[in-house]
Amino acid sequence: MLLSSLNPLAVAKGADIPNAVTIDGVTLSRGDLLGAATSVAERVARADRVAILAEPTVSTVLAVVGCLIAGVTAVPVPPDSGAAEQAHILADSGVQAWLGKAPEGTGLPVVPVRAHARSWHTYPEPDPGATAFILYTSGTTGLPKGVVLSRAAIAAGLDALADAWSWTSNDVLVHGLPLFHVHGLILGVLGALRVGSPLIHTGKPTPQAYAAASGTLYFGVPTVWSRIVEDPTAAKQLADARLLVSGSAPLPVPVFEKLRELTGHAPVERYGMSETMITLSTRVDGERRPGWVGTAVRGVSTRLRDEAGNPVPHDGESVGGLQLSGPMLFDGYLNRPEVTAESFTADGWFKTGDAAVIDADGFHRIVGRESVDLIKSGGYRIGAGEVETALLGHPEVAEAAVVGLPDPDLGQRIVAFVVLRGPAGADTERDLIDHVAQQLSVHKRPREIRVVDALPRNAMGKVQKKLLAQ
Structure with missing residues (x-):
């Protein structure tokens, strides 16, 4: 059964624990977190929407929790966003101020977040239908769009995951993901606070940081897990965990299998x-x-x-x-x-x-x-993901991305962009094409292999296929 409080999206009710959140080298107890966040809530309670520069810091966590306590909509802003993207987010969302750290030269008021301030004022739980967050998408099809998420939606989503993963206050969650996205912020911060499990944010999701954290529940994107399996010493330190969770992009099957081999966890x-x-x-x-x-x-x-x-x-x-x-x-x-x-x-x-x-x-x-990964070639409907999985099963392939490019005969031809583990040989292209044809149906084989040094990725590690297609 999930713990709850007057603000179930803020901090779960329960006895004070000394290590509720550890981030940016700072550890806050549950009481410190609630007292400091309530102080933040007092400063923003009359606002409608505020922007938060979502760096992995105590200030960001307190700003987010303070907004939830006060019922103010939070708009997380990626700290690496360019000037045009940032200006769009601020104008489109209609935020009234920055809460916490603000970029240089901002024209908006700045409301400070004081980690050592405390307030024990009690706020009533806001309406479940009230907007908790406006999260901006990555903008792969034009300017980023603001996704409006209610308190009720977030609560339902977190409770469903706690059920699926048996996530309880006995867990210790570890991750080093960005705090402007569903994965790192809502699952990775609010999930822990709602369930009542301590959170350790590692700053960056390095194999060494994950190995040293001694958690029971780990979140990572495929890039994180790929790097961990390349460091067997670090990977084996995760054997005592209860659950390793991968998301935000497909986990290559070879990484899945190697992770199971090294940690004992599928x-x-x-x-x-x-x-x-x-x-x-x-x-x-x-x-x-x-x-x-x-x-x-x-x-x-x-x-x-x-x-x-x-x-x-x-x-x-x-x-x-x-x-x-x-x-x-x-x-x-x-x-x-x-x-x-x-x-x-x-x-x-x-x-x-x-x-x-x-x-x-x-x-x-x-x-x-559907727009870039559903390839229609020669009358067949082919999923790029299964071709990528087949390519990643080849020992020479470190990374792969498959797209469909216009073809006068086939409609679309399958083209694979691959990052190799070593230099390409004279027969590399033919070997990779034949490998896919043997693993899958012949019509699913790439018609062309392009070797690249790296695949273009966004901040969450997702391959930006539209850039490849261009």
Whole structure:
């Protein structure tokens, strides 16, 4: 049973513990966290929306929790955002001030966050339908869009994960993820505070930092886990953990298998978006299948549809657009009613934009974005993800990204961008193409291999395929 308090999204009720949050080399007890955050709440209680420069610091955590206590909408701003992106976020969100640290030259008022200030004023729990956060998407299709998330949606999402992962106050969560995104901020900070488990934020998610943290529950993106398995000494230090969780992008099967070999743990994979939080996950007590992201969490329903809106069978092979419904869905895109309307079906299901397959047992496999990862070649519908998985199974391939490029004969031809572990040989391209043809159907083989030094990624480690396609 989850602990709760007057502000269940802020700090779980319970006896004071000395290590509620450790971040940026500072540790706060539960009492210190609540007292300092309530002091922040007193300073912003009359505001509507405030911006938070989401660096991994105590100031950021106190700012976020203070907003939740006061019922003020928080707008996390990526600390590495460029001037144009930052200006767009501030103007689009309509924030009235910066809470905590602010960029140089800002024209907005700045409300300080004082880590040593304390207040024990009691605030009533805000309305569950009130907006807790406006999170801005990565902006791969133009300017970033503001995703409006209510308190009720966040609570539902966190409670469903606590159920799926048996996450309790006995856990110690460790991660080093950015605090402007669902993964690092909502799951990685609010999840721990809601459940009542201590949080250790490592600053950067290095193998050495994870190994030294001695947690029971670890969050990471595939890049983090890839680096950890390349450091066997650090990886073996995670053997005493209870659960290793991977998300934000598909975990390559070879990394999954190596992680299991080195730590004794098959990682939990899950799927979510800023708009939905986490809706699919393998369970702590269920099957963990490499390349699959599990079943719908509590309260979520899923379905597949083709381009005409017709049902796609759940046979583990047929690819369709993933649609879902559930209590953790967002309230829409800020100032974008037309885009919001286009994102939902007539009967109220959210169109994720991701292509997936579902098997008879309700297990889901994400094959990529419909816009860039669903490749239509020679009359076949091919998921880029399965081609990438096959390529990553080749010993010479360190990273792979597959896209469909225009082709006058096939419609689209499959092109693979790969990062190799060593120099390319004269037969490397042919070897990789043949490897995929042997692992999958022949029509799924790449028609072209392009060797690159690195793949373009965003702040969350996701490959930016639109840059490759260009």
